[in-house]
Amino acid sequence: MTDTTNTPPIGTLTVIGLGLIGSSIARAASKHGLAKEIRGGDMSEQVCEIAKSLSFVDSATTDLGAAVEGADLVVLCVPIGAFKSVGEIIAPRLKSGVILSDVGSVKQAAFTQIEPLLPEGIHFIPGHPVAGTEFSGPEAGFAELFENRWCILTPKSDADEAALAQLAGFWTKLGSKVEIMDAEHHDLVLAITSHVPHLIAYNIVGTASDLEEVTQSEVIKYSAGGFRDFTRIAASDPTMWRDVFLNNKEAVLEMLGRFMEDLTALQRAIRWGDGDALFSHFTRTRAIRKSIIEAGQETPQPDFGRSGKHGN
Helix, strand or coil, X not given: CCCCCCCCCEEEEEEECCCHHHHHHHHHHHHCCCEEEEEEECCCHHHHHHHHHHCCCCEXXXXXXXXXXXXXXXXXXXXXXXXXXXXXXXXXHCCCCCEEEECCCCCHXXXXXXXXXXXXXXXXXXXXXXXXXXXXXXXXXXXXXXXXXXXXXXXXXXXXXXXXXXXXXXXXXXXXXXXXXXXXXXXXXXXHHHHHHHHHHHHHHHHHHHCCCCCHHHHHHCCCHHHHHHHHHHCCCHHHHHHHHHHXXXXXXXXXXHHHHHXXXXXXXXXXXXXXXXXXXXXXXXXHHHHHHHCXXXXXXXXXXXXXXXXC
């Protein structure tokens, strides 16, 4: 891939879907002067009005076709389940040469749902900024969301080099570290680093809620750090995560199977009082935490759930 540090500014940027990620992209692009015009598109009239009132876009409309017309870069920030319906609306209105990307957590689904709808001359390069919070909506976005976070791009092998460099340069200027990855490999990696942990969080919080021996007030009152962190993850957008699991089922089920095997081994160690096995496992996993901190993806300071919207 060519150098991305000196890519020219974008003429018109259109962000479709003005929730946490979409509004953060618009805010960051505005902050860093990355586009001459920033348009927003969203199916909700209320969201469009909020976006205009917060002034992180130059315009916002529910007419998604009009929003993308003449745009140089279009970023889809809608749930994966809406890709096909949104794609059908915008595809006929995209100009030749436009770069079309997305921010979804499943990349093979982006290709299967979007690519068949596109006319010739559209540079479709799926992307995934590995950043977010448990909050949603246009008010939840902030320009710093992508700073020092990874953005994974999953172009096909024949993707246009200039378009790829332009998109990578855009994300770099938003503060992200850009990685190029095969779509299938991306989905497998994210299944274990993001998707399965979310599924576990949803399950643990649901289990606690269902316990007859423990009241809900006790669960809330005595929630220690581990459970509290799970509730933060489990507060994520249910629509988005429903679509993630439905569209990355093979990779999630594979990783879930491996997780269940490891969980069974831990269950056996506890049942038989095998302290050495438990200590060895906990020591190995503790090293992963240390590596994440050393990689700059987390800080060693405890926040006890107080970091607010800037949490990950």
